[in-house]
Amino acid sequence: xxxxxxxxxxxxxxxxxxxxxxxxxxxxxxxxxxxxxxxxxxxxxxxxxxxxxxxxxxxxxxxxxxxxxxxxxxxxxxxxxxxxxxxxxxxxxxxxxxxxxxxxxxxxxxxxxxxxxxxxxxxxxxxxxxxxxxxxxxxxxxxxxxxxxxxxxxxxxxxxxxxxxxxxxxxxxxxxxxxxxxxxxxxxxxxxxxxxxxxxxxxxxxxxxxxxxxxxxxxxxxxxxxxxxxxxxxxxxxxxxxx
Numbered sequence: 001x002x003x004x005x006x007x008x009x010x011x012x013x014x015x016x017x018x019x020x021x022x023x024x025x026x027x028x029x030x031x032x033x034x035x036x037x038x039x040x041x042x043x044x045x046x047x048x049x050x051x052x053x054x055x056x057x058x059x060x061x062x063x064x065x066x067x068x069x070x071x072x073x074x075x076x077x078x079x080x081x082x083x084x085x086x087x088x089x090x091x092x093x094x095x096x097x098x099x100x101x102x103x104x105x106x107x108x109x110x111x112x113x114x115x116x117x118x119x120x121x122x123x124x125x126x127x128x129x130x131x132x133x134x135x136x137x138x139x140x141x142x143x144x145x146x147x148x149x150x151x152x153x154x155x156x157x158x159x160x161x162x163x164x165x166x167x168x169x170x171x172x173x174x175x176x177x178x179x180x181x182x183x184x185x186x187x188x189x190x191x192x193x194x195x196x197x198x199x200x201x202x203x204x205x206x207x208x209x210x211x212x213x214x215x216x217x218x219x220x221x222x223x224x225x226x227x228x229x230x231x232x233x234x235x236x237x238x239x240x241x242x243x
Contacts, residue, residue, distance in 0.1 A: 005123060008114040012143075012175075015114045017123065024090060024123055026115065033166070034089050036127065041201060041226040041234040042092035042163065046083070048224050048236050049159040049199035050102060053081055056220065056240045057195035080104030084155075084191065086144040086162035086179075088115055091128035093161055098131035106136045107155070111143040145178045148187040159197045160188055167202025167235075168209040180209060185216035195243040205235045213239040 002018040002025065016027040025035040083103055085093050088110035097103050110116055116139065118124040119132065131137060140147065144164050147153060168180035178184045180200075188198050198218065202209070205223055213221045218239035225233040 006114065006118065008112075010112060010114060012111065015112050017114070017118055019123070026090060028112075031166075036090050036092075039090075039092035039096070041236070042089070043096045044224065044226055045161050045163060045199050045201050045236050046085075046093050046097045046100070048238055049083065049161050049197045050081070050100070052197040052199070052220070052238050052240060053159050053195070056197060057243060081158035083107070083159040083161060084109065084157045086160065087164040088119060088128075088139070089163060091119055091124055091131065093163060094137070095128055095131045097161075098134045098137060104136060105138070105157075106134070107138045107140060107157070109140045109142055109144045109147050111141070113141065116141060143175070145175060145184060145187075148179075148184070148191055156191055156193050157196060158193050159199065160191060161199045161201075162188075163201035167204060167206065168200070168212075168237075169206050170203060180212065182212065182216060185212060185218070189216060189218070189241050192241040194241060196241045198237075198239045198241070200237040202235050202237060204232045206237070209237055213237065217242065 002020040004016060004018050006017045008015050013029040018025040018027060023035050023037045026033045080103055082105040083097055084107045085097065086109050088094060088108050094108050097106050119128045132139060162179065164179065165176040192198065210221050210223065219242050220240040222238050224236045224238065226235065227233050
């Protein structure tokens, strides 16, 4: 039986952290979002974005492998691809990006203060403490959709890795569907440098979303599947902003 460790009411509804055996679960408004039992899809989200980024633009020094076993120094970060991770979640995507010296600046946008607290001083710190302490990492407390649209934020990135809901066809939280709408995809394109990659996690494939990406002007649209124990596979939708 799961054990509730914390329950918060916030501006977007209820968010709960539970422990089930040796794993942690995040529940939003009564709907399961994610747990720590298997981070394959979160890691693929980051790796697929980096691979697509390397394929979308000519080789450059920033994409060269770092010394074996060496983490990127803060001074090296401006010369390496930057990434925005949408949704801190259980921390798998952030931890995986921070463990890879190929990435430079790493921004993480999370709107739930409770989730930020669980990572900074709660049970999830064991998964993300070193990544949050990495000099390349910046944690932004904001709603991702609003952050992407905010004209006061000038930052652009080489990759956007977005995992804030269950995907374009099944949103849990009101307002998140705006990310997948034409206006949301246009905002994503504005945040990408030329040749940059948009990677979007989804609990199921979506041909309609692939069409939306093409209609928004993205090139190289494709979907990578992540097998699961039962049911349809998780997927990562990938698209490239034209150079």
